[in-house]
Amino acid sequence: MATPTTVSTCTAATEQGKHVFEIFDYSKHRGMGSGEFIRSGTFSVGGFDWAIRFYPDGFDTYSTNYISVYLELLSKDTRVRASCDLSLVDQTTGLPTSVHKTNLRVFNSGDLSRFAPPSGTFMQRGVFEASAYLRDDHLTIQCITTVRKGPQVSAPALLNEIEVPPSNIGEHLWNFLDAGEGVDVRFSVGGETFAAHKLVLAMRSPVFRAGLFGRMREAKEQLVTIEEMQPEVFRALLHFIYTDSLPDMDGGPEGDVDREMIQHLLVAADRYAVDRFKLVCQSILRKKLDVETVSAAMALAYQHNCDRLKDICLDFITCSSSVMDSVVATQGYKNLKTTCPSALVDLFEKSRKLHKA
Structure with missing residues (x-):
């Protein structure tokens, strides 16, 4: 009789989260002074608390001509292996542009390593204020945080166990x-x-x-x-x-599939x-939203009872007045006025509520 042999495995598990920090009335925050900051709401990734810090006048005297942005580990008495990708969102297209990436390293809550990046020179203020990242006194910071968890060790299993393939x-x-x-x-x-x-x-x-x-x-x-x-x-x-x-279509359903x-x-x-097919299609269209295509996607959402896609399109268009102005200038929006007037009513109502807020 063969001697039974057992085996266990060790893998490195990660957890990733994205936080979006929207800042309105930028011009009223500027002038707070070097070292003064605005902190986002607390968000959790990998079981740890984090926040984004924004310094309108720079972190210190060396960065007074810059805006400073940091990811901060808020959890106390802890060390975390993590990485982050800090981006600014183009207010015209709604798309993020990565400005700083911190590779996997240890964040220690007890010292300055709890912050990333290590420098306060995130972007020159003049460049930032002349860019599409600032529109209508509004900017959006996006941070993708990835936490490397401890080793994940499996329970012992027979080495010669018969493997069952996927369905x-x-x-x-x-x-x-x-x-x-x-x-x-x-x-x-x-x-x-x-x-x-x-x-x-x-x-x-x-x-x-x-x-x-x-x-x-x-x-x-x-x-x-x-x-x-x-x-x-x-x-x-x-x-x-x-x-x-x-089926495979020009790179697969998550690739460059023809939007039409x-x-x-x-x-x-x-x-x-x-x-389920309907939800798959909605998911792909959501990932392809931009100023030129959002009106057509919203018309489809209304005509075919896709409530979640409809809400996502409304949020995209009303995220800022500059995005809304860009959408209104497109041919797709002109078509929307003819094919789906009820969408314009909801769009107007959502925009009005946001401006009142």
Whole structure:
């Protein structure tokens, strides 16, 4: 009988958090004096408390011509291995630009190493005040903090234990469809024909279930015509229904996927009530928001009941008056006025509440 051998593993776990510190009325804070600062609210990453310090007139006499920004470890009597990335947000595009990165090091609450970066010369004040980082007396600081936790040691396990691979049912289903085995319904979409399995479609979509197993005409037909949809969109819909994932499209769903294609996929997901597919599309559109595209994304959100995407678009547009002015100047906003006037009502109301605050 073989002697049983056990094995344990050690990995380095990390936790990352992002904090955004918005500062209004910058000109009223300037003149506080060197060494005077504004501190953000306390936020937690990796089980430790942190804050951002902003010095409008510099940290000390050596940095009086600069603005100074620091990440500060607030937790007492502790040492933390961490890194940080401090950025300023462009008030026109809403995109952050990294100004300082601190590599992984020890933050000690008992000395000056609790601060990062080590210098107060974050950005020259003249450069900062002439940049798009300051608009309407408003600036935004973003800090991504990464905490390296202690070693994570696993429980002992048998060395020769049989490893179970991840589920590949989606791959098998797609290969089954690709081979044309057992198909019992066909769809005509934009001049192309697609074969499928009624049972799979019905399991994944209540709309397909009603059409293929209900009393509707489609239930008796072997060839179903799909109107107002592009063939490549229907192909991607089928791929998601069978595999629960998007097909590779110009770099994959998180890469440089064509934005217009994702918009069509969201419409298809809503049409056939494939809710997870709809959320995937919304997530991708959220990551691609900018001044030029936010109006189109908001119109889609209103037309297809995407409440979270709608709120994100409203927040993006109203984050500052300069961003709102840039959005209003786009063709997408002009289209929004025609296609989705209710969105403008909500946008006006949100903007009015923010200005009152």
